[in-house]
Amino acid sequence: MIKTLKIEPLTKEAFADFGDVIESVGRDHFMINSGSTERYHNVGEVQLDEDGQGIISIFRAKMLEYPLQVKMLERHPFGSQSFIPLFGHEFLLVVAPVGDGTMNIDPATVRCFRANARQGVNYHRNVWHHPIMALRDDDEFLVVDRTGPGNNCDEFFFDESIQMTVELD
């Protein structure tokens, strides 16, 4: 199987099987702080297991080489993981749904999204995703994820006969 992944715009609806889109644009809010602040409430939930602890980290990422060959995806079985751009730059995502929970990914289910400069994402527990795909060097992302006991990262490597590529415009 050889294919170039279509880069889709990131929307709440299209991303629903994978996680939350963290954005204010087009979302409901309510007023707080005596009317000086709009609260876009709970646009993403921090998923944790019983022994887990939510933590806030920053990832500073180099841009990968394109065309990018998608050789592997990873998942976090014990918690969600969010990526929110801190420098206001677009980035890409490659994801696959949870599936049947086994260590297997159907290549036909792999999708690619482009987050605009005002969008972050929150991958739900067990959603397969590619390591961060910044579109410039030393871009920074806020990450909210889980720490605690156990191995919280599974990696799945595709068979070499499967060639999935992401090409920039």
Add this chain to the structure above:
Amino acid sequence: MIKTLKIEPLTKEAFADFGDVIESVGRDHFMINSGSTERYHNVGEVQLDEDGQGIISIFRAKMLEYPLQVKMLERHPFGSQSFIPLFGHEFLLVVAPVGDGTMNIDPATVRCFRANARQGVNYHRNVWHHPIMALRDDDEFLVVDRTGPGNNCDEFFFDESIQMTVELD
């Protein structure tokens, strides 16, 4: 008591009694994603009570009027609350330490900090703080805090004889 609060630069050390400074500059990291990403790990912890759930929200804030009279501070007894600038703009903080846990704030302990454009904060549980003090209208902040049962917001109003002011340069 009448005083103008001194605006201090935000540093990890100066802010230690109030919470975490969320930043990459000057912090340790380790490499992940085959060396393409620096992880500035656990720069803030999501504090929750037993029944709490961590959530991600966005606050869009108007700039308050300056000189600002600090009439009240609030605290969240069941969890931490973080504010990370999404548009890369400075903002101000006014805080007071947890103290003895009662509904009382010693005005002498109130401090004001200026976060630079690459700094966020994570207020620890029960730390007194002013509602968000953006320095321009419609500035956006990522907020990680707690939802769940119970009243998670106490407000303390200073006696009118206490006049604390924040003046911009």
